[in-house]
Amino acid sequence: MAATSPLSDNRSTREQLIDGWERIKAPVFYTLLTVWAIICLTPLYFTLVFSLKPIENAYTPPLWMPTPFTFANYQTVFSSFDLFPRWLLNSAVIAVVVTVLRVLFCAMAGYAFARIEFPLKKFLFNALLISMMMPGVVTLIPKFLIIGPGFIRGGIHLGELIIPTGFGLIDKLGGVILPNVVDAFGVFMMTQFYKSFPKELEEAATMDGSSRFGTFFRVVLPISQTQLITLALLTFQGEWNRFMEPLLILRSPENFTLPIGLQWFRGEYYTLYSVILAGSLFNTLPILILFFLFQRYFIQSIATTGSKEG
Amino acid sequence: MTTFRNKKITEALTGYLFVAPWLFIFFTFSVFSLGYALYLSFTKYNLLSPPQWWGLGSYQRVLTDELFWQKALPNTFKYVFIVVPLQTIISLILAFAMDQKLRARKLFRTIFYLPSVTSSVVISLIFVWLFAPQGVFNQIFGLTINWLDDVNTAFYVIMGMNIFTTSGTLMLIFLSGLQDIPTTLYEAAEIDGADKLQTFLYITVPMLRPILFFVITVSVIGTFQVFDQIFVMTSGGPLDSTTTITYLIYKWAFRDTTVKMGQASALSVILALIIIAVTFIQRRVIEGGGSTTE
Numbered sequence: 001m002a003a004t005s006p007l008s009d010n011r012s013t014r015e016q017l018i019d020g021w022e023r024i025k026a027p028v029f030y031t032l033l034t035v036w037a038i039i040c041l042t043p044l045y046f047t048l049v050f051s052l053k054p055i056e057n058a059y060t061p062p063l064w065m066p067t068p069f070t071f072a073n074y075q076t077v078f079s080s081f082d083l084f085p086r087w088l089l090n091s092a093v094i095a096v097v098v099t100v101l102r103v104l105f106c107a108m109a110g111y112a113f114a115r116i117e118f119p120l121k122k123f124l125f126n127a128l129l130i131s132m133m134m135p136g137v138v139t140l141i142p143k144f145l146i147i148g149p150g151f152i153r154g155g156i157h158l159g160e161l162i163i164p165t166g167f168g169l170i171d172k173l174g175g176v177i178l179p180n181v182v183d184a185f186g187v188f189m190m191t192q193f194y195k196s197f198p199k200e201l202e203e204a205a206t207m208d209g210s211s212r213f214g215t216f217f218r219v220v221l222p223i224s225q226t227q228l229i230t231l232a233l234l235t236f237q238g239e240w241n242r243f244m245e246p247l248l249i250l251r252s253p254e255n256f257t258l259p260i261g262l263q264w265f266r267g268e269y270y271t272l273y274s275v276i277l278a279g280s281l282f283n284t285l286p287i288l289i290l291f292f293l294f295q296r297y298f299i300q301s302i303a304t305t306g307s308k309e310g
Numbered sequence: 311m312t313t314f315r316n317k318k319i320t321e322a323l324t325g326y327l328f329v330a331p332w333l334f335i336f337f338t339f340s341v342f343s344l345g346y347a348l349y350l351s352f353t354k355y356n357l358l359s360p361p362q363w364w365g366l367g368s369y370q371r372v373l374t375d376e377l378f379w380q381k382a383l384p385n386t387f388k389y390v391f392i393v394v395p396l397q398t399i400i401s402l403i404l405a406f407a408m409d410q411k412l413r414a415r416k417l418f419r420t421i422f423y424l425p426s427v428t429s430s431v432v433i434s435l436i437f438v439w440l441f442a443p444q445g446v447f448n449q450i451f452g453l454t455i456n457w458l459d460d461v462n463t464a465f466y467v468i469m470g471m472n473i474f475t476t477s478g479t480l481m482l483i484f485l486s487g488l489q490d491i492p493t494t495l496y497e498a499a500e501i502d503g504a505d506k507l508q509t510f511l512y513i514t515v516p517m518l519r520p521i522l523f524f525v526i527t528v529s530v531i532g533t534f535q536v537f538d539q540i541f542v543m544t545s546g547g548p549l550d551s552t553t554t555i556t557y558l559i560y561k562w563a564f565r566d567t568t569v570k571m572g573q574a575s576a577l578s579v580i581l582a583l584i585i586i587a588v589t590f591i592q593r594r595v596i597e598g599g600g601s602t603t604e
Contacts, residue, residue: 018506029407036404037421039474044424046446047436063449101331109332117318118325124333131340133589137535137556138582139343141350141563141575146338151346152360179339182332212324241429243538248564259431263542266435273439280432287427295420302479303486 051278058274073278084279086254087261091283094173094246094257095239098180102235103228105182110190111220115202116212125191132184144248147175175249176257180239186231193227194220230301233294237287258283350575357569368576378577381550382558389469389554390533390588397473397480398526404477405484419485422478430475434542437471458544461551468539468552480525487521488514523596527589534585555581 050058051073052066077084112118113125145151150166169175201223205215221228246257256264262279269275291298326333351368353361372378404422408415425433440446441457448454457463491514499509537556540546546553546561553561555577563574 014507015505022506025410026412029410029412032403033407033412033418036400036477037418040421040425040478043433043436043440043474044428046440050439050446059444063446105331108328112325112328116321116325116328118322118329121325124329127341128332128336131336133531134340134344135531135535135582135585137537137559138347138578139339140559140578141571142343142346143339144563145346146343149357153357179335182335184336184340187332216328237427241431243429243431243541247541259429262435263431266438276435277439280428280435283432284428287429288424291423291427298423299419299482299486302482 047277047281051274051281053274055272055274073274074282076272076275077279077282081265081275083253083256083261083265084258084282087256087258088282090173090250090255091240091257091259094176094242095236097177098239099232099235101177101181102183102186103232106186106190106231107221107224107228108216109182109187110192111194111216113187113191114194114197115199128184128187132188140244140248143179143245147178147249170249171251171255173250173255176242176246179245180242183235186235189231190224190227193224197223226297226300229294230297233290233297234301236290240283240287347575347578350572351579352576353572355569355571355575357571361572364572368572369580371573372577372580377550377553377558378555381553382555385465385552386534386536386554386556389465389536390530393469393472393533394526394529396469397477397529398522400473401477401480401525402484404481405488408481408485409488419482422481424478425475426479428475430538431542433471433475434539437467438543441467459548461548464544464548465552468536468543471539471543472533472536476529480529483525484518484521487518491517519596523593526592526596530588530592531585534581534588555584 046064049064049066052069052071053060054068054070054072057068113121113128142151145166147167148170149168150164152165155162155164167175167178169178202215202219205219206212210218241259242257243259246260247263250256250260253261253264258279262276262283265279266273266276350361352363352365354364354367355361408418428436438458441448443454443456445457447457455463457467495513495517496509499513504512535556536554537560540552540554540557541560544552546557559574559577559581562570562577
């Protein structure tokens with residue numbers, strides 16, 4: 001008797017605690033979510049307000065309203081400062097070319113790993129998995145040398161013949177594009193997808209006398225649309241925002257991408273911060289539009305990143 | 311027989327044709343680059359004359375460098391050990407909140423993801439301005455701190471910004487993990503008479519462990535290599551208080567007037583070894599945790 005009563009007491013306090021938690025749970029969670037939502041929105045909101053104020057009134061109150069109101073900073077971004085459109089174009093070229101090529105190459109490699117028998121396949125796939133875990137910073141310097149001057153400056157001299165050891169792509173958009181046209185994660189993602197996909201459709205196409213390449217382009221690519229869009233969005237966002245490689249490779253202002261340009265512009269014209277912020281929001285806009293158009297795919301892409309280990 | 315062999319050869323060739331673009335990039339920029347980085351780390355290389363073999367000279371230089379020992383190494387660890395736990399906890403709590411049947415979930419989800427949409431440079435430029443001496447933050451709270459020019463505050467502003475930008479993405483990963491837990495498990499637990507707390511401890515937590523491992527691994531690998539934000543916001547200053555290992559690699563290889571490619575390569579190899587070691591230890595910790603209470 002004496003032994004059971006404290007135990008049951010214990011249990012009831014525990015039940016009480018759980019009951020109490022169940023009652024206050026909803027308000028607690030709503031408060032948390034609201035607080036974090038405010039934290040997320042505040043910096044972007046103030047940036048927008050500031051970018052819509054004339055530079056000379058930048059710090060005149062009120063802080064939270066764009067009064068007086070002007071589009072002048074956005075006009076500067078577009079018309080007065082001719083490098084901005086150039087940076088926008090460079091960013092777009094890099095992001096679009098990388099996205100198109102990466103989606104195609106990852107789908108091709110993924111399809112081969114999932115469906116075609118070729119020597120050393122297992123070994124190569126394991127190498128791919130290992131390369132996914134490799135910290136990118138290790139290959140930063142060699143990558144730079146290979147894209148640029150090469151590991152032997154001036155190339156290898158064989159009599160008259162000079163064999164270059166680098167791509168000579170310093171200060172060229174191609175230098176940013178080349179190493180990124182395919183990536184391990186994309187290949188892995190497509191491999192997993194094609195492995196889980198029923199073979200029947202392709203087999204029917206092969207029966208009709210279609211070649212592997214024909215089948216791939218006419219049957220396989222169209223049915224993997226969702227995966228391809230997901231990979232494309234993930235790639236586009238990553239390339240549009242990429243910083244370190246373009247910073248090292250692109251040297252002259254007219255070849256900068258928008259992030260590099262904005263950073264450079266801040267160094268040159270520190271007092272024009274309203275223009276920098278207008279340009280910053282402009283850099284965000286395309287991704288924001290893509291996000292709202294394809295929200296489902298963005299969420300999906302994050303879910304796939306998470307479940308690859310699980 | 312010959313047609314069969316021909317078919318096999320065609321199949322193999324087709325396979326290699328399909329993987330060719332990946333294989334070329336992989337070989338050039340991963341396999342060869344890795345070997346080349348290792349080679350460079352044993353040389354002295356200033357870009358002007360060919361690399362000179364230097365044995366362990368570069369490693370010796372790194373391991374006796376004051377900037378490495380007193381700033382870059384401790385700063386990097388501090389960054390990882392503050393940012394990773396905080397953003398994991400915040401995103402976990404947010405994910406649990408989002409997993410409840412609350413109203414306006416879609417709206418919250420969109421808002422939380424917004425900071426991740428912006429590029430690291432853009433968000434850094436915004437934070438530089440927010441935390442300027444006459445910036446919005448000081449104005450709202452009536453302060454006059456020069457956040458990014460003060461040894462005591464600069465690094466914490468960068469950490470806070472990183473937590474701010476990544477928590478939304480991590481929340482979405484956790485949320486998809488929570489929603490993947492089969493409802494039958496919860497139903498079975500209810501039939502067995504488990505209360506809410508027990509269900510949470512013995513079903514939710516263990517089922518979430520693989521995702522937790524994944525999120526922490528990715529965060530650790532990412533935060534150990536932090537660069538963009540530091541480059542834009544402080545360039546490693548004030549007084550090297552925000553210099554991290556990756557920033558130091560960049561400084562030695564590309565910024566200093568005397569280019570030290572060999573020394574920078576040695577440091578990048580050391581960083582890779584640190585990352586591998588920490589990931590390994592962390593794996594043991596999370597998997598070794600077993601099903602004990604958390």
